[in-house]
Amino acid sequence: MKINFLLITLYCFSFKGIAQVDPIRQNPIPQDSVANTQILTTVVLSASYQKASGVLIPTEKITESVLQNFTPIDLVDAINQTSGVYIQSGAINTNRITIRGVGSRTLFGTNKIRAYFNGIPITSGAGETNIDSYDTNSLSTIEIVKGPKATQYGSNIGGTILLSTKEANKDGLDVSTTFSAGSYGLFKNTTSASYKEKDLSAYTSYGHLKLDGYRDNSKYNRNSILTYTEFNLSSKFKLGALIQHYDNSAEIPSSLSQTSFNEDPTQAAFTWGQARGYEDNNETLAGLTLTSEVSQNLSNTTSVFYTYLDHYEPRPFNILDEITNGYGARTIFAKEYKFKERQAILSFGGEWYQDRYQWQTIDNLYQENNGNGSLEGALLSDNKELRSQFNLFGTTTVSLAENWKVEAGLNINKTQYEYIDLFNLGAANKSADRDFDPIFAPNLSISYTASNDIVFFGNVSRGFNYPSIEETLTPDGTINPDIGPEKGWNYEVGGDLLFFKNTLRLKSSFYLLSIDDLVVAERVGDDQFIGRNAGKTNHRGVEMSLQYVNNIAPRLSLNTYINADFNAHKFIDFVDESANFSGNDLTGIPKKKMTTGVSIAHETGFNTGVSYRYIGSQPITDANTLYSDAYQLLFAKAGYKKEVFSGLVITISAGINNVLNTKYASSILINASAFGGNQPRYFYPGNPRNYFSSVGVNYNF
Template identity: 40%
Template sequence: MKKFILVFLLLSSISEALAQVVKGKIIDATTLGPIENAKVLEVGSGVFTFSGASGNFEIETSTTNIILEVSALGYVTRQIKANPNSVKSISLIPSRENLSEVVITGALISKTLQNTPASISVLSTKDLQKIDNSNLAQVFNAVPGVYVNQGALNTTKLNIRGIGARSQYSTNRIQAYFNGIPLTSGEGELTIDDFDVEAISKIEVIKGPTSSMYGAGLGGVINMYAGNAEIDKAQIGISSQVGSFGTYKKTVSASHGTKSTSLFATFNDLESDGYRDNGSYKRQSGLINANVFTENGNKLSFLGNFTKLKAFIPSSLNENDYVNDPEKAAFTWGKSRGYESYERGLFGVSYIHHFSTDFANQTSLFVNFRDAYEPRPFNILKEKRVATGARTKFNLQLKLFKLDSELSFGAEYYKEWYSMQTFENLYQDFEDQGSVLGAVLSNNEQDRNYANFFGQLNLELSKKLNLETGFNINTTSYGLEDLYVADEIDQSGDYRFKTTFSPRMGLSYEIVPGRNIYTAISHGFSTPTVEETLTPEGQINTDLKPETGINYEIGFKGNWLDNRLYTEIALYSIQIDNLLVAQRISEDQYVGINAGKTNHNGIETTIKYNVQLTPKIRIQPYFNAAFNYFEFEEFVNREEDFSGNKLPGVPKSTFNSGFEIGYANNFTLFTNLLAVGEIMLNDANSLSTDNYQVIDIKARYDFKVFNNFEANISAGINNVLDEKYASSVLPNAVGFGGAAPRYYYPGNPRNYFVGVGLNYVF
């Protein structure tokens, strides 16, 4: 008996000695964020475990060399060889084959696209490769419900579901973030074309009022994410692209990734003469994205981006010039050689801390600046903007009424200092010299502030039914100091908008696995700019109210044919009150009024299909469409009643269709057709543009030169059929001094580009 006990203890001790633990962490290869509920399986033994909220896992093994199979919803399954204590981080690539399983990281609580009760479009790295990489704005036309007005590389206006369509020269009423750092100014203006295609890994577009999550953003939110390094890989790359109109771009990038660090950096130089006179463009930009991880799932991140731009402005044309001489610049802009130039930077630090497997916090601090000089025919503008702020968010997983739930809550504060001076432009007194600085015309300083307090609760009411509810409380104020004493008008003053409460509620129901219906109600708002609050006499109009809107939406998201076919349809109705209208009272001055109500009713659809024709050949056709029924419900402006008219500046419909053909992971052909319907040019609906269709084609070939050298060659044609169209319009344009109104920005004719890239892996 003693011998039996001795043998048993000996075998037990040997077994215990052989049993070892492999520890690691599962992260997203794109965002470097932790992946929860990833399955980690020891191949052969059948032993498995799941990662926690921080992405960490532990699995026992009795061998020294094992193979782990790691899988997670929305990611490509991966197998790796591992030894005990040798694996710390395993990165998974988001799946492109099953779009519905892509995880939405920009929301307060991360969820798969399938289970999110909202209309969200995700643009992956592959989607960004489809376009001419000198023009980021192109990619947004692939999002149903989004329309891009682009007069030039530096003149881009986006509107989402018709909101922002009345903007004159820039994107407004849309919130945007880059790695969680606000890009939208304190006045709600956004410049999206400062960022380079090759610096971005993913874009998420949340459509419709989203103030419950992000504050002032009536149209929606754009979340962009910087590129990252791959784990256990160091590389450096160079690329170059040349194209029509003297376009030339060169890029240098480098990255280095380990199990606990990631560093990605890129610099690019883009130049173009432009299709039109006075249209030359030069932009230099650089980006650094660095991350440090700890074993318990915490992450410290740093982001820096700097842009230097000088871009001449051909401006809009009247109908005669648009039809007969589209290459010319507007006369006064050509004579003054008008342009814009600025230096812009943003810097941010973010820290994610896991207090436990169920409780985490993410806090970000940021600062950004913009120093600009813009000679226009009517004056010369100098402006400086410095902004700083912080955003903190807590996420807690808990049982509420015995139901699985997750709570998110936090706050965001934004402070902006803005100074603006205008000067006379004496270009008419100095023939052929372009713009010349003259006397001071105005000198203002502004302080802009806003604070958001937000919360969201997700409840799993059943295995098929999920409830998402949330709110945001916003306070916005500004102060204006008029430093110009040569006139008798003092515009100084302070103004605070009433506290705005924005709720949201959504339900998602799984009909069968892979097919969900959802419904949502959300509130949104956008505040007037400082300029819009000024009366013609230069005083602050304290009666001006923010635009507010309520979005009612119902939709379906579903997979078919063994997940090869993905379909999505959304029906929505947005009612906007206190419509802000910018009335033009001089060539460079607008006055805002609350002029009525608009109805934005629409249907959006997405269809994507993956076909594997042979083991080496795949084809992925897609179709996106938006049908827009946007009109004034009540709108009386200057004693003219426009009620019932269509909203100007937004197309009646948009279709985006094409396919991607791939061969053996080396050759890819992209085609895209953009069809745009009629666009009204004024509130009276007396003028409109014609329908137009633009076809783009691009091909890319990737290959290895040597063991560590990777190369690629790409070429493409934009506007293959040489369509003549207006790529941007100026709603309600007004002619001054007897001149015809300038509504049109002509689109580029057929143009070409060729690129080559070389990458060395250490």
């Protein structure tokens, strides 16, 4: 029924997307950067939504050149320089992304945001997003939309992250390979090839990453392959194909108590070390995208996709064995039209996603395995879940006057879960369904261009996050029919200003994000949590980005920036069974975060730069009786790029992470409980000073 409805939508509506150009503060500022963010272009395809949000007001973009300024291991350091965005990283495979404080209460991963790769959703039906599977050397851009402003991408309260792969940008065959090595057994290789001719564009890459790790039981090994191809079937039709597959094995050292963290941060948590806990993943993402230019003013982009994840994770308390099969379709129609003789853009579409999640827990007999780690015992549970989401969305952007533009949108979401208990068939069966009411999420943005150098903007939008089916289960495995989705309103005003002949850019935002029915996980056992709607939070803050780019000598350029955010995220109404936390600071988010950096590049190919990050203290418990220590990190990198002869380019670089050798917790496990007389394990130790170097060769035939 839902597939038929999506196909009806595909053929009955005709709308066109808007191609916005949001200048990237980390790169040299283009002369017309602010003006470009407000211009409605005359030739726009719906395909622009595949790799860009298209929202009216500025977003944050991280480009390939910025990714290359940081460690080649993962995306964490590059993303963490963005104001309002904070990633806590317990390990390469354990990341918690928060945007303006949303997602801070997730214990072991990322949810409450939605992520896409080349327009294909990579967030599971449970709302979980993993970024460790994406190779930094294969990405061209990362766009971050803060808050529920991206109507066409689900209106999640936290926001949206859009990852885009590299493409062939030169005619002919281009081949490159990069080798990196560094501290703690780091070895990485990415080899890629791209080919482009009149009607064909193809990019493929293979990546390998190996790391022994700073801590005990923290080895990581990943192999991945990515292929993205576009065919011009005719002057009106283009077909794109995306396939990514990776497999990885990652040991899990887990968190430490305060005493263990102070005495020996290299150790793994005792039980995790004894069980030799780890996770093993095999994941595949495949998609086909057809872009149709129906007429000069009408286009459509439709994608069908499939995802597969086989996850196996021995933990001290049990062994988790799960398989997820996901599939769906996404379509966007786009049309240009006139509104009071002014140019306007209207887009409309739908997205349907469903996954089948099968999981078992198995008794872990590691204590009986003579020190050889985890050993499977008896089956403890056997479950199947069907998780389905359907979104309808529409957005229009119109010019009301010479300097005023308005964007209005609406997202309608329908979500349902079906839970089947295969272990307790019969009288004890706890199978159940959850069919949530539709949620309507409107969005209104406005921008005023005072001059080519000064733009002001504002936004009011509504977002939502559904609880996962696990959060709707009680400890005895029955469905809690009372727990519902979080809902929130986002209010934001800001400005984007250029000074001194566009060499200095200042961007600032003031926001209030009010969330009702906050879903919290209360820990009641070693691996037991109760999810419930606990109350209301207010997320208030200011974000500022200042960048200066100029030539300081005839052949020497300078790029420096400061990004800062200050917040006052609070529980407004939060009462649990034992205490009233209303008025307390939101757990797991620093009140202050600042990053700054400076880089210098010479026309001969030499470049060098340093960056600095300050993370303020953050509450570890809802009672605010315990706070983490503030810390600061310094990074440095230098490189050289040279065209040896026509078509052959060699790149050499080296860098240092944590130059000051700061001892800090890179991730905090909030509200950790103590079991068996042991201290709560709150802290994931960050890496001390470490080094890396890279050598790359690129040849264009």
